[in-house]
Amino acid sequence: MTAVSFENVSIMFGDNPKSALPHADKGLERSEIQEQTGQVLGVHDCSLEVQEGEIVVLMGLSGSGKSTLLRAVNGLNPVVRGAVHVNNGGDMVDVVSCSKARLRDIRQHRVAMVFQQFGLLPWRTVSENVGFGLELAGMETAKRAETVKHQLELVGLNDWADRKVGELSGGMQQRVGLARAFATDAPILLMDEPFSALDPLIRTRLQDELLELQHDLKRTIIFVSHDLDEAFKLGNRIAILKGGRIVQSGTPREIFSNPVDDYVQDFVANMNPLGVLTARDAMEAGTGDTAVDAETPIREIMPNLAQGPVTVMENGTAIGRVSAQSVVARLSE
Amino acid sequence: MDWMTEYKIPVGDAAEAVFNWLQKHGAVIFDGMAEAMEWLIDAILWVLQSPHPLIVVAVMAAASWFVHRTWKVPALIVVGFLFIMNQGYWEETTESLTLVLSACVVCMGVGVPIGIAMAHRPRLYAWMRPVLDLMQTLPTFVYLIPAIVFFGIGMVPGLIATVIFVVPAPIRLTYLGISSTPTALIEAADAFGATPQQKLWKVELPSALPQIMAGMNQTIMLSLSMVVIAALVGADGLGVPVVRALNRVDTGLGFEAGLIIVVVAIMLDRALRVGEDK
Numbered sequence: 001m002t003a004v005s006f007e008n009v010s011i012m013f014g015d016n017p018k019s020a021l022p023h024a025d026k027g028l029e030r031s032e033i034q035e036q037t038g039q040v041l042g043v044h045d046c047s048l049e050v051q052e053g054e055i056v057v058l059m060g061l062s063g064s065g066k067s068t069l070l071r072a073v074n075g076l077n078p079v080v081r082g083a084v085h086v087n088n089g090g091d092m093v094d095v096v097s098c099s100k101a102r103l104r105d106i107r108q109h110r111v112a113m114v115f116q117q118f119g120l121l122p123w124r125t126v127s128e129n130v131g132f133g134l135e136l137a138g139m140e141t142a143k144r145a146e147t148v149k150h151q152l153e154l155v156g157l158n159d160w161a162d163r164k165v166g167e168l169s170g171g172m173q174q175r176v177g178l179a180r181a182f183a184t185d186a187p188i189l190l191m192d193e194p195f196s197a198l199d200p201l202i203r204t205r206l207q208d209e210l211l212e213l214q215h216d217l218k219r220t221i222i223f224v225s226h227d228l229d230e231a232f233k234l235g236n237r238i239a240i241l242k243g244g245r246i247v248q249s250g251t252p253r254e255i256f257s258n259p260v261d262d263y264v265q266d267f268v269a270n271m272n273p274l275g276v277l278t279a280r281d282a283m284e285a286g287t288g289d290t291a292v293d294a295e296t297p298i299r300e301i302m303p304n305l306a307q308g309p310v311t312v313m314e315n316g317t318a319i320g321r322v323s324a325q326s327v328v329a330r331l332s333e
Numbered sequence: 334m335d336w337m338t339e340y341k342i343p344v345g346d347a348a349e350a351v352f353n354w355l356q357k358h359g360a361v362i363f364d365g366m367a368e369a370m371e372w373l374i375d376a377i378l379w380v381l382q383s384p385h386p387l388i389v390v391a392v393m394a395a396a397s398w399f400v401h402r403t404w405k406v407p408a409l410i411v412v413g414f415l416f417i418m419n420q421g422y423w424e425e426t427t428e429s430l431t432l433v434l435s436a437c438v439v440c441m442g443v444g445v446p447i448g449i450a451m452a453h454r455p456r457l458y459a460w461m462r463p464v465l466d467l468m469q470t471l472p473t474f475v476y477l478i479p480a481i482v483f484f485g486i487g488m489v490p491g492l493i494a495t496v497i498f499v500v501p502a503p504i505r506l507t508y509l510g511i512s513s514t515p516t517a518l519i520e521a522a523d524a525f526g527a528t529p530q531q532k533l534w535k536v537e538l539p540s541a542l543p544q545i546m547a548g549m550n551q552t553i554m555l556s557l558s559m560v561v562i563a564a565l566v567g568a569d570g571l572g573v574p575v576v577r578a579l580n581r582v583d584t585g586l587g588f589e590a591g592l593i594i595v596v597v598a599i600m601l602d603r604a605l606r607v608g609e610d611k
């Protein structure tokens with residue numbers, strides 16, 4: 001099932017956004033379009049399907065249009081041309097053309113969001129912030145308190161329920177942000193660089209926690225990141241943006257093995273390959289002592305390699321082996 | 334240079350024409366306003382004057398203790414009022430407090446909604462800004478005249494003059510507070526499907542609360558500064574002895590009444606500084 005589908009989405013900022021479309025169609029860059037029309041290209045002609053239950057990461061340098069594209073899903077940015085269909089319990093609703101009331105309904109029940117700068121209300125306590133979405137949707141107080149309590153348990157913040165959010169560290173504040181989004185039970189979650197403002201240790205911890213939560217809750221997540229390691233760690237699929245256009249989308253491995261251009265190549269060159277390579281990618285001919293599946297990440301096999309090569313199995317048959325030498329050979333490619 | 338003065342632009346005549354027209358056609362509105370204000374003034378006056386003065390002082394001291402949680406402010410209030418009673422100005426003080434409180438009610442009731450509307454509508458803001466500037470820079474005496482024309486002599490025209498002078502403050506501060514709500518918070522509310530009403534009550538107003546409270550403090554202090562001018566149009570209160578002293582060139586009386594106003598100002602100022610206690 002499709003959860004969100006972007007269809008030729010173009011977003012321009014300025015007083016006459018339509019005037020920039022012909023220029024963008026000709027393939028002009030943002031700076032050229034701005035010079036000629038005074039409009040700022042946000043994203044142009046982006047198409048992408050997001051399936052239910054998957055994590056899709058929008059990747060790109062700062063200013064490449066990731067946030068702009070993401071914010072089209074809940075109508076925070078006006079789409080100039082194209083459509084964004086969101087799965088609204090079976091039927092696909094175009095949030096670009098639907099009524100205000102319908103959009104509000106989708107925002108309350110179908111699509112929740114987590115922000116880079118948290119977006120928490122500083123005069124409210126942790127639980128009041130977590131319950132914010134439910135409150136807007138009109139959930140009655142008793143039921144809300146129960147849901148909030150459950151969410152706080154999930155993110156490990158029970159002891160902080162009655163504190164003001166300002167008393168919490170950045171990492172904890174973003175846990176509140178996550179809990180607020182998960183609390184509404186919205187099947188689709190938008191996350192705009194939620195961990196970028198945090199220091200690396202906390203960031204890694206929250207990424208792991210998010211994966212754990214996702215394992216249990218199985219939401220559809222569209223995640224914005226400028227960090228390829230993060231993208232490869234979290235994403236089932238990745239779309240790479242450049243200058244407001246999607247230049248490549250696919251699974252992390254597809255992108256890692258076949259970067260379409262120098263821009264993607266540059267990204268890939270800067271990342272830790274152990275995050276994506278699987279046994280299949282670092283194979284050589286021969287057999288080993290123990291057996292692993294072809295899709296096992298290299299990272300997991302590494303400790304075993306000290307004892308000798310391991311056999312790679314696919315559908316019950318050996319297709320090669322991984323040895324310390326073959327891994328080093330693949331990494332130095 | 335004769336050509337300069339040959340034709341005088343009829344500013345004064347125009348203003349008079351406008352006021353005449355208003356007086357003729359707006360009588361119902363002005364009468365209604367006057368009645369509502371008189372009711373408000375009487376109600377506050379009754380609350381302050383019908384109990385024994387010591388009870389009123391005790392209640393005020395207790396209220397200030399609940400707000401500040403320190404003995405200093407209540408002590409100041411008790412000492413201040415005892416001094417006022419000793420000087421024989423209790424009645425005038427309650428009248429002036431009534432004027433200040435009614436001005437506060439009217440100014441906040443009018444100013445906060447206008448400030449909110451201005452923050453939401455840039456065109457309205459562009460229109461209102463010069464009006465607010467005019468209200469604050471026009472010498473107060475100038476609008477005392479139409480106040481008397483429309484509302485006669487007494488507490489009501491005093492209140493009107495006070496409100497005209499004071500109301501720009503809460504309007505401006507409310508505008509400032511609402512329009513400086515962080516965009517991130519507005520977007521969070523939008524993203525979770527807030528209606529415009531919910532956004533106002535759950536995000537913008539709480540975020541603007543410090544400025545709105547500052548607007549209320551300013552309203553009260555500015556209103557107090559108007560008691561002497563209000564006395565000129567017949568409002569009762571501490572302004573009356575000041576004006577009388579001025580007429581009689583009575584230095585002693587003038588100082589006495591002036592000092593009482595200062596004492597009231599100090600008490601109000603301390604009582605309103607919520608959150609600044611050590």
Ligand SMILES: Nc1ncnc2c1ncn2[C@@H]1O[C@H](COP(=O)(O)OP(=O)(O)O)[C@@H](O)[C@H]1O
Nearest residue numbers: 013040041042061062063064065066067068069
């Ligand atoms: N509200 C806006 N008004 C004008 N220009 C904007 C606005 N939002 C984004 N842009 C522009 O659109 C482009 C893409 O921005 P953004 O989507 O925020 O990039 P990213 O999230 O990838 O860093 C940038 O050039 C940015 O300046």
Ligand SMILES: [Mg+2]
Nearest residue numbers: 066067068193
């Ligand atoms: Mg961004």
